[in-house]
Amino acid sequence: MKKLGCFVAVLVLLLGVIPMGSADTAVVKDWNFYLIPDSNTRELTEEEIWDWDYESMWYLINEIFARHGFVFKENGQFDSYFSRQQWYTPNDDTAANKMAYGQMTSLEWRNEHTIKVVRDKMKELKTKNDEGTKNWKSFIPPEGMLAGFSNGRVGNKVNWPVYSAPSENAWRGANGKASMNAGWEYWGAGWDEGWLMVLYETNKGSVRIGYVQPTYNTGIEGSLNFSKIETTVMQSCTLTDDPMRSNSPVTTLKVGEKVTYLATFYGYGAQKAWAYVETIVEEKRARGFVPVNCLDIAYTDEAISEGNNPLGNG
Numbered sequence: 001m002k003k004l005g006c007f008v009a010v011l012v013l014l015l016g017v018i019p020m021g022s023a024d025t026a027v028v029k030d031w032n033f034y035l036i037p038d039s040n041t042r043e044l045t046e047e048e049i050w051d052w053d054y055e056s057m058w059y060l061i062n063e064i065f066a067r068h069g070f071v072f073k074e075n076g077q078f079d080s081y082f083s084r085q086q087w088y089t090p091n092d093d094t095a096a097n098k099m100a101y102g103q104m105t106s107l108e109w110r111n112e113h114t115i116k117v118v119r120d121k122m123k124e125l126k127t128k129n130d131e132g133t134k135n136w137k138s139f140i141p142p143e144g145m146l147a148g149f150s151n152g153r154v155g156n157k158v159n160w161p162v163y164s165a166p167s168e169n170a171w172r173g174a175n176g177k178a179s180m181n182a183g184w185e186y187w188g189a190g191w192d193e194g195w196l197m198v199l200y201e202t203n204k205g206s207v208r209i210g211y212v213q214p215t216y217n218t219g220i221e222g223s224l225n226f227s228k229i230e231t232t233v234m235q236s237c238t239l240t241d242d243p244m245r246s247n248s249p250v251t252t253l254k255v256g257e258k259v260t261y262l263a264t265f266y267g268y269g270a271q272k273a274w275a276y277v278e279t280i281v282e283e284k285r286a287r288g289f290v291p292v293n294c295l296d297i298a299y300t301d302e303a304i305s306e307g308n309n310p311l312g313n314g
Helices: 056-066 078-083 096-103 106-124 299-306
Strands: 152-153 159-161 178-179 186-192 195-201 209-211 229-232 237-240 248-255 258-266 271-279 283-289
Touching: 056 078, 056 096, 056 106, 078 186, 209 283, 237 271, 248 283
Parallel strands: none
Antiparallel strands: 152 186, 159 178, 186 195, 195 209, 229 258, 237 248, 237 283, 258 271, 271 283
């Protein structure tokens, strides 16, 4: 197989399903999201905290502490939760938690107090606030989640058209009607050509990966630094926008066909690698996923380790 004479830019994050709280297995940092991304920079209100259920109160409070390396009870529920977050680095000083408290700002202490006020009111009313639309568990990536989609979001209840590539003229799934309800949970990877790459569940239980133009600030940052290398299809394969569940076909790529390689994504568990490519479908620009062995591309450990991270902030 002919090798491309350049580094292959890939996202390398070999993820496994690690039992939470297991003392016998090293914890894999396979999450990277915040329940309230800006609780360290914005004054929270009681009204918005009431959007969460009672169980989530402790996670919201401890997220504020965890930003400063607060050390939780070993193998406890919060240690298991925050230890999987890429952004969490526990302090190793003997006075670790005093250090964390000392680093908190007055704004963060006010937000911690606001959350506690709501929590105590729920306790007084003897309610778990199950009618709250948000729960910490809903932010945990679903099984099979691809590495890189780690910014869980729930926003306003608006529908955004979803295209397979960053353009209103790109191929669009669901018979040209694919859309995402931003009031439900979705995951963002980053921006390309002014569009946000998202992953969300459809109402049929599958997932779709595509591009949207949000109508409000999602809080998701970072550019998608794709390789954009022209390569050849070496064996017939299905292009899909759902590499996690249904593998529903967008089109079939034939041997000898030219496509543009963008990046490699990895999933949990089986650690299956998917090549993310761009091609033309029904005379429209389209992006999707194929097994990496379908392409004529240099796919070696050296290329992986020396390549650029397509999902880095840049």
